[in-house]
Amino acid sequence: MATFIRNKKVSFDYEILEKFDAGIELFGFEVKSIKSNHGNIEGSHITVRGGEAFLLNANIPPYQTANTPKDYNPERNRRLLLTKKELSELSGLEEKKGLTIVPISMYNKGKKIKIEIAVVRGKKKFDKRESIKKKDTERDLRREIKSRL
Numbered sequence: 001m002a003t004f005i006r007n008k009k010v011s012f013d014y015e016i017l018e019k020f021d022a023g024i025e026l027f028g029f030e031v032k033s034i035k036s037n038h039g040n041i042e043g044s045h046i047t048v049r050g051g052e053a054f055l056l057n058a059n060i061p062p063y064q065t066a067n068t069p070k071d072y073n074p075e076r077n078r079r080l081l082l083t084k085k086e087l088s089e090l091s092g093l094e095e096k097k098g099l100t101i102v103p104i105s106m107y108n109k110g111k112k113i114k115i116e117i118a119v120v121r122g123k124k125k126f127d128k129r130e131s132i133k134k135k136d137t138e139r140d141l142r143r144e145i146k147s148r149l
Contacts, residue, residue: 004034004113005106007041012131014102014120020090023081024055024106024115027072032063034106034113046080046101046117048091053080055103055115080115093119 010016026034033039044058055078062068082090093099104116123131 001107001109003105003107004037005039005041007044007102007104009042010102010104010118010120012128013123014100014118015123015127016104016118016120017099018093018119019104020082020086020117020119021109022053022086022115022117024113025079025081026060026113029063029068030060031113033060035108036063038063039106041103041106044103046090046103048087048094048101051084051087053082053087053090053101054078055080058103080117090119098122 039058039060041055041058045056047054047056057075058078059075061074062072090101094101098121100120100122101117102120104118106113106115108114
């Protein structure tokens with residue numbers, strides 16, 4: 001299982017409450033582009049409308065610009081493939097105040113491209129400072145242990 005695109009800011013900006021895996025509807029040239037690690041999911045989010053989930057504001061450029069349709073939009077809305085149970089759970093969580101659904105990463109599972117999404121709550125400034133301190137102390141501990149061995 002290889003991870004193609006990762007949203008690195010999610011764990012810093014948000015507190016992850018729950019994770020889901022979903023399929024994603026893509027064109028063939030978008031699949032090739034993702035497999036060659038092109039694309040950006042930072043700043044994108046998921047919304048549930050009419051019993052379907054959509055990925056909004058994800059930028060997936062075409063694999064070869066000469067061979068793509070002229071009306072192709074790299075930031076188009078892409079439908080996510082989820083079960084009815086997951087969709088109802090996500091729509092209930094999305095309606096709660098202060099919760100957002102964001103993509104974490106795109107990866108392959110067999111021959112399929114999957115997207116890992118999470119229900120998140122925004123962190124306050126002091127929470128971000130705590131996470132920075134925690135990372136620093138863990139890094140210092142690893143260095144100390146490594147130097148002693």
